[in-house]
Amino acid sequence: MKNDFLKNLVIVIVIFFLAIIGQVFLPSMGIFFLGQWPVFIFIFILNFFKKGNFPLFCALMAGALIDFISGLHLGVFALSLFSIALIAQIAQQRLKSSSLASLAVALIVCALCFFGLTHLFFYVFSII
Amino acid sequence: MPKKRGKILSIILIFCVVLLLGKFLSNPLSSVFHKIFSPAEKYFWDKGQKTGTFFFYLFQAKNIYNENQFLKEQNAILARKNSELFDLSKENETLRQAFNLGEKEKFNLLPSQIISKQATQDVILIDKGAEDGLVEGMPVITSSGILIGNIKKANKSFSEVALITLKDFSFDVEVNISGETTTELMALAKGDGSLDLSFDYAEKLIPIPEKSLVFTTSMGGNFPKGLLVGEIEKAQTNPAGLFQTGKIKPYLKDCLGGNVYIIQ
Numbered sequence: 001m002k003n004d005f006l007k008n009l010v011i012v013i014v015i016f017f018l019a020i021i022g023q024v025f026l027p028s029m030g031i032f033f034l035g036q037w038p039v040f041i042f043i044f045i046l047n048f049f050k051k052g053n054f055p056l057f058c059a060l061m062a063g064a065l066i067d068f069i070s071g072l073h074l075g076v077f078a079l080s081l082f083s084i085a086l087i088a089q090i091a092q093q094r095l096k097s098s099s100l101a102s103l104a105v106a107l108i109v110c111a112l113c114f115f116g117l118t119h120l121f122f123y124v125f126s127i128i
Numbered sequence: 129m130p131k132k133r134g135k136i137l138s139i140i141l142i143f144c145v146v147l148l149l150g151k152f153l154s155n156p157l158s159s160v161f162h163k164i165f166s167p168a169e170k171y172f173w174d175k176g177q178k179t180g181t182f183f184f185y186l187f188q189a190k191n192i193y194n195e196n197q198f199l200k201e202q203n204a205i206l207a208r209k210n211s212e213l214f215d216l217s218k219e220n221e222t223l224r225q226a227f228n229l230g231e232k233e234k235f236n237l238l239p240s241q242i243i244s245k246q247a248t249q250d251v252i253l254i255d256k257g258a259e260d261g262l263v264e265g266m267p268v269i270t271s272s273g274i275l276i277g278n279i280k281k282a283n284k285s286f287s288e289v290a291l292i293t294l295k296d297f298s299f300d301v302e303v304n305i306s307g308e309t310t311t312e313l314m315a316l317a318k319g320d321g322s323l324d325l326s327f328d329y330a331e332k333l334i335p336i337p338e339k340s341l342v343f344t345t346s347m348g349g350n351f352p353k354g355l356l357v358g359e360i361e362k363a364q365t366n367p368a369g370l371f372q373t374g375k376i377k378p379y380l381k382d383c384l385g386g387n388v389y390i391i392q
Binding site for chain 1: 139142143147150151153154157161162168169172174175176177179184242243245246247248251253283286288322323381384
């Protein structure tokens with residue numbers, strides 16, 4: 001029980017640092033295009049390999065962190081990453097083989113969905 | 129089945145709650161977040177800047193050496209011009225006094241630090257907000273007078289700055305074409321997103337050479353006159369069109385690391 005708590009705490013800290021690195025550290029180095037992708041990859045892997053509600057909570061929290069750091073409406077990344085976490089969990093249940101190829105396909109599909117959803121939610125928040 | 133239905137309902141509930149929070153509580157929550165975490169953000173921004181500079185010097189050593197040689201030559205030329213300008217400045221001051229003209233406009237600058245950049249568009253966040261007297265539309269520059277953008281939204285403790293390269297951001301500029309005589313050509317600069325800037329509506333008759341400097345004008349009332357924007361990267365004329373268009377290399381690309389100043 002204590003071990004699980006510590007593991008989860010480490011995951012939360014890693015997410016915080018990945019968000020800070022993507023939104024603050026990399027842009028200050030002149031790398032602007034990576035932004036939210038380190039967090040996305042981490043959330044995808046977490047949801048693909050860990051079961052239960054905790055990965056979904058992590059996705060929501062990570063998204064909210066990115067929204068706060070980049071000064072966007074709360075929800076643009078929070079809802080996008082939450083949706084991606086759901087997609088990743090469904091993909092993990094449906095995929096019969098756990099080969100590297102199927103993981104790569106799932107990752108590409110999720111990345112495309114993430115890109116689309118971010119822009120969709122950004123648009124939604126700009127009109128409501 | 130009821131378990132699945134319960135899960136779907138909770139997902140819908142989460143979506144609704146987040147949408148409502150985003151709509152009504154985004155700004156206060158963001159302000160509290162930045163108040164708590166801005167030291168960490170500043171720390172990481174500073175460290176990132178130093179790391180970036182280290183790698184830049186590491187990979188660009190040869191170019192830096194060549195640039196240094198070129199700048200030394202330029203420095204010698206400019207030092208000579210500077211002494212000429214010093215005399216002209218004194219003469220100008222005497223004439224202003226003689227004709228009872230007021231002093232030249234001086235800016236009231238408020239220093240601020242960048243804390244992050246928005247992931248989806250060319251917008252940066254700075255650590256000064258409405259409580260420091262910032263309002264929408266105030267121009268933001270670097271210490272060397274290079275235009276960065278203007279205040280897009282002033283929150284309580286932080287502000288969003290729209291970079292001049294933000295998609296659909298437009299403002300009037302003048303292109304200084306140096307030849308036997310210096311010609312100033314009016315144009316409209318437009319942000320293309322991803323830190324790219326272009327221009328349009330420049331008169332077709334005067335060809336614009338590459339590396340011509342681009343400054344702001346007071347036309348349109350967005351920015352004060354004379355702020356440096358960048359240099360012409362490419363100019364082209366469509367034979368069927370009425371104007372010249374092209375690309376501007378914005379100098380802000382190299383200046384996003386340091387402090388910025390808000391013109392109040």
